[in-house]
Amino acid sequence: MTSKNESATSGPSKGRGAILVGVQMPGGKGYSLDLSLEELDGLATTANYFPVATVTQKPDVINPKTFLGKGKTEELKEAVDLHNPEAVIFDENLSPGQTRNLEKIFNCRVIDRSWLILEIFSHHARTREAKTQVDLARLKYALPRLTHMWGHLSRQRGGIGMREVGETQIQLDRRLIRNDIYKLERKLKLIDKEKITQRKTRARLYRVALVGYTNVGKSSLMNLLTEAEALVENKLFATLDPTTRRVKKNFPFPILLSDTVGLINKLPHDLVASFKSTLDEAREADLLLEVNDLSHPNLKNQMVATDKLLKELGVEEADSLTVFNKTDAVKEPGVLEAMKRRFPEAVFLSCKAGEGIDALRAAIIRRYEKRLTALRVELSHAQSGLLHAIQKHAMVVNSDYHADGVTLDLKVDPRERKKLDQLLDKSSKPTPA
Ligand SMILES: Nc1nc2c(ncn2[C@@H]2O[C@H](COP(=O)(O)OP(=O)(O)OP(=O)(O)O)[C@@H](O)[C@H]2O)c(=O)[nH]1
Ligand SMILES: [Mg+2]
Structure with missing residues (x-):
């Protein structure tokens, strides 16, 4: 494993202090570490954390137990002892086991990118739909991590966030959470139905x-x-x-x-x-x-x-x-x-x-x-009363009045074509322009 680019920026360790950990994944392309960390900094700040230090690494392999290699984990532990942050925030997604192991080593909360984003979402959700969606995602995230998250979740229903990390130890109840997930999924389905009706209109x-x-x-x-x-x-x-x-x-x-x-x-x-x-x-x-x-x-x-x-x-x-x-x-x-x-x-x-x-x-x-099709329609004098109704279903590009009536050049949305045809009925067949 090669460890590179460690930079620890000292800062006042007050408020919701956090150490940010950026990792260039093996074989990973795309975001440069610096830009990715800048984004993580933005996310952490939005979630009301105060970045006190940043640590970066470009590992050759990911350690299945601790994500980071032994040396880097020790370095990070030293940074945690020095800054005493409320959380260590990883720019990657960690497995439940990795999170647990790292928390034991650091004796400090460990948050991954997913949870950080979920925290922000839970603070910003306003409508019933958004709140339900975020609640559901948070419960699904928490289910395999119950041992250390149940307490936080039960409190976060009020949208508090993870401030109370480590404060509460509540008996786990997977069944309860699964039940909650089921209820939220049903609620979302109902909201979905309402939305489909709204969209149809x-x-x-x-x-x-x-x-x-x-x-x-x-x-x-x-x-x-x-x-x-x-x-x-x-x-x-x-x-x-x-x-x-x-x-x-x-x-x-x-x-x-x-x-x-x-x-x-x-x-x-x-x-x-x-x-x-x-x-x-x-x-x-x-x-x-x-x-x-x-x-x-x-x-x-x-x-x-x-x-x-x-x-x-x-x-x-x-x-x-x-x-x-x-x-x-x-x-x-x-x-x-x-x-x-x-x-x-x-x-x-x-x-x-x-x-x-x-x-x-x-x-x-x-x-x-571009999606409209051109159509020419001949209306007799007797049919000229249809003009107003036609305008509801098509754009009139040109109207040419002559002795027998009026020739209309229309542009029609394909979805309106059927209604227009019904309106024009059999008496006046439209012809492609
Ligand atoms: N300099 C500059 N800033 C802009 C411009 N348009 C938007 N902003 C700023 O960019 C920031 C984000 O703008 P929003 O409109 O909230 O962006 P959004 O895409 O809706 O963001 P999310 O809802 O978070 O996904 C705000 O601070 C805006 O004032 C622009 O043309 N120039
Ligand atoms: Mg926006």
Whole structure:
């Protein structure tokens, strides 16, 4: 095993002090250790920890018992004795056994990346759906780890977090937890049903969903397009509860725009599974706006992670439009131009500067119009009363009035075609334009 790159940053060991552990996995590519640690730092801070030291390692193999090798574990133990943190936070996911063994050695709480993300989610969940989803993911995470987590979970129902680590030792009851999981799954199914009904009633509108890595500016863009006030924060996972709004202003037709939960590298599997229903908004969208932060040093990997997660969630099939936000924050000269050459179809904008929003609207409209089929309809004078009803199902591109009536050039959404045909009935057969 080779141990490299240890850096211990001393800091005041007060509050919820935490030592961060970054590990470059054997054969692992992608995130550089530094950038990954920066992200972990952001996650820890969002969960109200105060990073007092960081330790990194590039092991050749993963120790099945302690994750880290013997030497590194000892070094970490020394750091724990020195800083006396409330938790040691790993940037990887640990097995229940590894967590238990490390806690024994350090005599200190050990948290992995999954749990850290779950903690943040539990603090940020607002709606019944998001809360149920997070509760479910947390119970599934805890089930194999019951020996040391039951106490925390029972207290966290109030959303307190893991502050009371080590405080309570309660008798374990796996059956109780399984029962809770069952109940939550049933509750989620019911919520899901309600949502399906809701979605059916608005199925006719063109549906656009904002997706992308956390903190890239999805909610900011939602606000600009809808003139609404979704929660915007320089925090990871500010949005957990998806909002959907009907937008008509500055569009020739109304669209349904949805903001969704942010994605992140190494998202806990159970959380992805629980949030599948939330992400239905994305899965059922006609168009995905894949938002990226152009100014982020880890842009490339964020894009790769986003694509991977969208695939996992089964949303990669949808029509998508790449959006690069935060053009105002790009400092390096030439980056913007180079990216525009590389992504000629993408929209570049800045929510902060309010630039590029019109171009985005135009791109959405173009995508919408692409799916429409052209149709020519002849209406006699006697049928001209139908015009108003036709406009509900199609865009009238041109109307040519002549002696016998009117010739309409229409653009029709495939989903509206049946209704339009019924309306026009047998008396006036439409012909492809
Ligand atoms: N410089 C700059 N900052 C921006 C821009 N757009 C958004 N931000 C900032 O980026 C941060 C994240 O914005 P949000 O809109 O909350 O991002 P999000 O993608 O919804 O984040 P999550 O809900 O956490 O996934 C906030 O501090 C915004 O003010 C932009 O164009 N330029
Ligand atoms: Mg958001």
